[in-house]
Amino acid sequence: MSAEPSGLTPAQSAQLTRRAMLLSVSVAATLVALKLAAWIASGSVALLASLVDSGLDLLASALTLFAVRYAAIPPDAAHRYGHGKAEAFASLLQGGLVFASAALIGREAVQALVTPHPIQREGWAIAVMLASTALTAGLLAVQTRVLKRAASVAVAGDRAHYAADLASNLIGLAGIAAAALLGVAGLDAAAGLAIAAILLWGAVGVFRQASDQLLDHELSERTRAKIVELMTQDGRVTHVHQLRTRAAGPVVHVQMHVDLDPHLSLEAAHKVIVDAENRVLSEFPSADILIHPDPRGRAEPHGGAFAESAPPAA
Template sequence: MSIATSARTLSPQFLLRVSIIVALVTIALKTLAWWVTQSVGLLSDAMESLVNLASAAFGLLMVTIARRPADADHPYGHTKAEYFSSGFEGLCIFLAAAGILWAAVQRLFHPQPLEAVGMGLALSVVSSVLNGVLAWVMLQSGRQHRSIALEGDARHLITDVWTSVGVIVGVALVAATGWQWLDPAVAIGVALNILREGVALMWKSSQGLMDEALEPEVLDEITRTLETFKHPTIRFDHISSRRSGQRRFVDLHMHMPASWTLGRAAAVRASVEQALMSAVPGLRATIQLLPTNVETHSADEEDLI
């Protein structure tokens, strides 16, 4: 079994627990790096790791809630809970960016020399390697499980790694050139970069909560599956879809001859539903049966198959 395959089999809950532990370790390493160097750039890197910790903890809570089965109050399940994780992470990023900008501007007007740069950079490199490995594993698993919470945390960790690389280069340049203004300038760049990421996460979360349609490639797979059932006496129309965390939903009308018995029509519908759910993992298909010459509302040409 390959490493990538092994990564994809790990559960989101397990990886988010690991993410919490790694976040605590990297916070300790990056805080120590800031302490020995007094670099505001390394301080900004440590503050972003605090966002990682908060996001992983909240993400674990939301993933746990999302796994709850449907009940009387939530007949469609709790899968949308994962979108709150992305929104919360975006909010944390905004707060961290504000703190970084405040510290960086203060240092920009009151520069001071850096100390023990070598030790600080070594600590930052170790923490970046930890985040990079974890992000890769989480991204593989997040795609396999279609977990927006896990994938969002993984992408934030990837951004954190690139942020750390930028900070390391900036601090090294300060040590090499003596240009102390580079340190707060790098911190400001970090803040602006994570703000951009925060906006992207908030947007993705809002789209999920607003019942965004399925991905184009998934809709194409649904279309291809329905094409296999096309017949002069059978047609499909009024197809609508939505995403809800890991769950996918599609609703459509299936028209067939009015002369068919209910048993025959139900058997064909069951075959179509099974084919759709086999073709698209995590899909819940709802098909309304209608006689060939009956329409519930005017048909739109673009949703006919």
């Protein structure tokens, strides 16, 4: 399901999202440096798997940061619906990089199972994996707080990626420790295979969420019901139909037909519609709303590609 709208303006949501992605890039860069040094010293396959994953994390987070900035650009003459779907494209890219990292990790793990070799300086490897786990857990906590306030499919995709990383760090740590304590090098490679499987599962979730936005998945029934409730608080709005909703990054697009008293003047009908729109915006300030008024009992069915049946009689 697509990310649900928040109570923030697009500017506020974009600011929170940029901060979260800047932190993600910083954490990924730190982890790459730590893991690279530890892998050179230890030769651990599980650590190599985690290093490859962190390297792709850095690339994905940097590209997603660019996409988040681009998605926040206001609508222009060529993109009248804004640039919000850039976030979903960035999430698709993240999913592809996760699949690539899983393939590389799986190949290294299989080779290590066939020709196992002992881990060197396992103390360094364990220390780095502990630091990596702590940094990743801290980043996830920040991203979780951001997602409670701002609906961003880019941050959600990045968080899903790092959640898989946290699990892979724990498995890698267990594999390195077990191989060091028991002297069985194959345990390290087995941990690498487990990490690859977790990354594949995480990539599926990232693809699913990004595709929901790219394919204009409807918002939740709860959100749609809330929109209808806000519209019909004024008794002069007697029916809402042809309600369509979709998310594009931090912005949600809402369009609908509403039934009004056919004897209202054009000015009075306009005021009813504007007041109803403002009620929806008070709850969903990031919404772009289009409302088509119909004279109750006299409206023609909506035609075209999304034709509807005749509206109910008054």
